[in-house]
Amino acid sequence: MCPRSTDPPEHEPVVSVTGLTKRYTGESGRVTAVDNISFDIQPGQIVGLLGPNGAGKTTTVKTVLGLITPTHGDISIHGIPVHEARSRTYNYVSAVLEGARNVYWRLSARENLAFFAGLHGIDPQARVDRHEAIIDTLGLTGKADEPAKNLSRGMKQKVALGCALARETPVLFLDEPMLGLDVETTRDLQTELQRLVQEEGKTIVITSHDMDIIEVVCDRVIVLNDGEIVADDSVDNLLDVFQSQSYRVQLTETPPAHLREQLDTRFRLLNWRTDTDCVEFEIGLAGSEEFFECVDILQTAEATVRSFTEIDPDLEDVFVELTTSESLPPEETES
Ligand SMILES: Nc1ncnc2c1ncn2[C@@H]1O[C@H](COP(=O)(O)OP(=O)(O)OP(=O)(O)O)[C@@H](O)[C@H]1O
Numbered sequence: 001m002c003p004r005s006t007d008p009p010e011h012e013p014v015v016s017v018t019g020l021t022k023r024y025t026g027e028s029g030r031v032t033a034v035d036n037i038s039f040d041i042q043p044g045q046i047v048g049l050l051g052p053n054g055a056g057k058t059t060t061v062k063t064v065l066g067l068i069t070p071t072h073g074d075i076s077i078h079g080i081p082v083h084e085a086r087s088r089t090y091n092y093v094s095a096v097l098e099g100a101r102n103v104y105w106r107l108s109a110r111e112n113l114a115f116f117a118g119l120h121g122i123d124p125q126a127r128v129d130r131h132e133a134i135i136d137t138l139g140l141t142g143k144a145d146e147p148a149k150n151l152s153r154g155m156k157q158k159v160a161l162g163c164a165l166a167r168e169t170p171v172l173f174l175d176e177p178m179l180g181l182d183v184e185t186t187r188d189l190q191t192e193l194q195r196l197v198q199e200e201g202k203t204i205v206i207t208s209h210d211m212d213i214i215e216v217v218c219d220r221v222i223v224l225n226d227g228e229i230v231a232d233d234s235v236d237n238l239l240d241v242f243q244s245q246s247y248r249v250q251l252t253e254t255p256p257a258h259l260r261e262q263l264d265t266r267f268r269l270l271n272w273r274t275d276t277d278c279v280e281f282e283i284g285l286a287g288s289e290e291f292f293e294c295v296d297i298l299q300t301a302e303a304t305v306r307s308f309t310e311i312d313p314d315l316e317d318v319f320v321e322l323t324t325s326e327s328l329p330p331e332e333t334e335s
Contacts, residue, residue: 012079013040014092014171014203015064020073022059033059035227036072043170046197046204048214048235051224052323057207058098060224061173065095077171091120094164095173102160105149109140109159112148116163127166134162137192139185154180161189165196171203172196178213190217211316221315225323238318245286246313250306251279251298259301267294268321278306284321 022034034056041047051057062068064075066086075082077089096102103112113131114124124131135144138158143151148159157180164172177193178186194217196202208214214221215235223231231238254274260281263269268284285291298305311317 012076014043014078015039015041015205016074016076017060017064018074020060020063020075021071022056022063022068023071032227034063034070034224037224037227037229039222039229039232041203041205043203044197044201045220046193046206046218048218048221049205049207049224050209050211050214050221050319055224055323056227057224058175059227061095061097061175061205061207065093065173090169092169093171093173094167094169096157096160096164096175096177097173098175098179103148103156103163106147108146109135109144109148109151109162112159112163113166117166117168120167120169122166122168131162131166134165137188138162139188154182154185157181158185170201172205174204174206176208177206178208178210186213193217211314211319215315223319223322230322231318235315239313239315246282246284246311246317248280248282248307248309248311249298250308252277252304252306254279255298255303256301259297259303262297262301263294266297282311 017040018038020034020037021032024031024033037056037060049057049060059068063070063073064077064082066075066082066089069083078092080089080092082089104115107115110131113134117124117127117131135141138161140155140158140162143155148156151159157177161174161177164174174193178189181189190213193204193206197204206214206218218235220234221231221238222229260269260272263281263283267290270282270284272281273279283294285294313321
């Protein structure tokens, strides 16, 4: 029988990554996909792993799962070194990876759930209620006896997710879990993931390009860019740190041509728009010094300011900021 405990050895994080580097040798030479990253994940966290295309998310996840050998670094799941004892770690972790065929296409959703539970040492007969609840949450009830091969892409995705849930491991890695799901199922699944963490003490790592989902579901976000971690903090802290740093400015008359260039050189200038009777732009100002400097520049250029309003950031704004600028903007993110 496989271990059912959701508690890692005392004081151990459930996932621990230290100094992970992965280099590939491709046609265009050596690529450092992941560059010396370290993070721990504690039991009961829902962590979003974010980053633009090519940032190193898939490499990180697959290396943590033992599917890719790291160039350097140590990884453990529940205290077990992944690259020395990969099969032992599978007692603790399930994964749904994008593009991977996780389910048996000849089996129905019900049969797949029973099969994966059984593989993991769980008696499916004893878990019928649990499996029906998973099927219900995923909106698969009407299709639960249909062979998976006859289901739509989104439905197959749901069955794969159901199989991962049926294994009842304490740690779940979900790569783009909501991709292809309709709005209602996405919402149900968000609720279910939160319930799994709050009531069953699961630990979940989600990669997604959908910031709204991450913002709703995750309590911590790790942002990768060019193989490096550029932020690792709670969603609330990340939003707080960026709060009041972006402003939308409207000028009533067209300002002198050099103003745009001057602002762009000095600050983070976005979405410059010229209308018939006004100019509008967004500007990122780190702290009061930059704020007053900007006001000074506008006054010197004799620009007539119609409005100067704070923009409330959402996680998407934070993400764009982190992955398009050279460095971490505010110091507080590292606290
Ligand atoms: N097998 C491979 N051989 C060579 N280079 C690779 C290989 N796999 C990934 N890479 C490169 O490593 C870098 C990171 O890729 P990775 O797939 O981990 O990023 P990602 O953040 O998951 O991207 P996406 O969001 O597009 O899936 C990219 O530059 C990619 O081209």
